[in-house]
Amino acid sequence: MTAVNSGTIEANPLLPGTGRNESLRRAFDLLELLARHPHGASVAELCQDSDLPRSTVSRLLASLFDAGAVSRPGNDRKWVLGPTIMRLTNAVAPLAGLQERSREVLEQITTDIGETSMVAVPTGPATARVIDEVRGPKLVGVLDPWAGETISSAASGFVRMLLAELPEAELDRIISRMELVRHTPKTITDPLLLARAIEDIRRQGHVVVVDELEDGLAGLGYPVRKGGQLVAMLAVYLPTIRFTPELQSKALAVLERGARELGD
Template sequence: MAAAAHPLAGAGRNESIRRAFQVLECLAESPGASIAGVARETGLPRATVTRVLATLADMGAARRDGSGWTIGPSIGALARSIDPSLAEQAGPRLAALAADLGETVMLAVPEGALGARVVAEAVGPRTVGVGSWLGRTMTDPASGFVRMRLAALDRPARQRAVGELQLVAHTRSTVRSRRALLAELDRIAQADHAEVVDQFEQGLAGLAVPLRGNDRIVGLLAVYLPTSRLDAGMRRRALQALQATAQSLTGASETTTSSSSSHTR
């Protein structure tokens, strides 16, 4: 069967739009990239990247984040018009997970260069537990969410990122040295999950696992609970449940995306 002709086969092409998508794809793969970094990754002249980013920023499609650039909110709005959000898909699974573990579980999405914003949660049934973090953006490396994002970087990028961090001693247990943090991030990268105990707040513990799509982190799933309740049995059970839920969410997201794509062809 002959391939269907492109509906606009005879039309010209706009190279400015092509370059804009090159820049957006670079920011999606390397959040927080500098203008020089985007130019290097895309092969575009630095002056061109500067003009493209300025235009994208005017439209809310890109935004400045410290010394780098990230995808802007208007791109998220466009994406939500195509597929259900990860938060919507996660709701029932988070509720089931919180009921199973008896603890509060949260779903976060990448925000900025290394942050994570909590977009969905299910509070555990215990009287003593973790309060709501919904809508909160975590940027501190004492957070399991942020450590998971740092660990996902290749080692040279990880070293550069840690070198620029401000390490705040929230408790006596908080990792204070960059060398110790890098060693911890190496362990997280190897294990593919983060565990934080008394790092951000005394008496607070958490486990976090990544959700991946297209070879990058698209979400982070975590359980937070009082340190006194994180024994070896709970650690093992929670980690298995988190990983299974993350896998089911990633599979559901891929199925939804595939179905949506098939309807557009």
């Protein structure tokens, strides 16, 4: 089963503006690729990974180099993330070190559950970015990688969990501006039904989404809090046929334990 990353967005309708800068987006895409190459990547490797022409990659790297966002410290002409990125990373709170700390937690979740696990952080009132994932060992599972994806679909458990954090007036305003896309016959596209689903999340303290983002895909998510504030979300995703009541109960306990390790 392949998970369709249909929540990925280029321009978020919840953050209106006069337009988007395509070069800036591509520059950040390169930074994401470099983050996956801790020992550096050549221009050729970045061209292959990004599907961008060499001239575009070279131009973007030159601009990022001028800003200190990338560097080429060795003699092998490989590019790495630069000091500006390091400073910005260290300045992020309360998320500093979250991705590094979450890797061990995700590996334990996947070991315990035997399914794909992931962690996401809020990027807006109704958008989240998956910062890491650990793939499950089974042949049938979530095939498309989600790490690095920004998700805005209300059919995503991550987005619904964020909506559940909002005051009622803000929630109504956000829902009224969202495009409720029907990904499957079971996707909730009625604002009133979505509001009820969000109320269930508030009452239960976690989110369950089944066959809404993609047919045959189910997921369970749990919030990570620091000082009462939601700073991240843990989740497991798997084929619906394996999403039994027994697995849900076990997954909820494992995710709750992982959230405690990452949070307060």
